[in-house]
Amino acid sequence: MRHPSFCPPYTRLELNSFLNGTAEHLPDTRVTVDWFPIVQTFTKALDEVRKRERREKNHSKALRWA
Template sequence: MTVDWFHVVQLFTRAVDDVRKAEARLVKMPSAVRWAVLKARERNLTQKQAVALAELEAGGLLTAVAWQIKEKLRWVRIAPTLQAARWRLSHFIRHARKKVSLGPMLDPVLTAIKTVEKQKERILRRWASTYSNARMEALNGIFKAARARARGYRNAQTFITMIYLIAAPLSELFKST
């Protein structure tokens, strides 16, 4: 079993969002921080979001700590070899655990760290394995599109037929006749 990297990032993104929501109940957050913490620092940030992140970090908020932990995860992802990934992941976990000790509001991030520790070997298989769940995610998208188009089905056979009609390479079928 190999854990897809998308799911590791998703785990930490949800944790950061949970910390942001909890902290927003207590402290006034910069206006564009909601979407800014969900993005990478170096990509796709608007000017407002970049300013919001700078304010967040300067304010010493726990959301900034959670976001920094999530950003450090990107460093693990770009490891060139399995050995480098193992070292980086271990270093990331140690670093993140130290940062999380700042307060109980960071508990969602601690839960994410514990999950990564538990699934560490499955996550590291990503560097040795050629397997990915990308095809399954693509199929899931087709299933959701079929369900959305029909707005419900009366029986499973009709649902299956719609999936075949959407996913089948009909242009290839018509070329052969």
């Protein structure tokens, strides 16, 4: 399994330990991903960038959905 580069090292270590333990003790299981918190994090980050740019460039709030 490849890990994203933005993931802190301690998180990767914890994930590796979890995956190794799961494979050892529950060999017939599959690891799944809940995409909601991942998408939520990126959506919040994108919204913060959009708001900052709007403030810095004095754009109208109406440009949010343009």
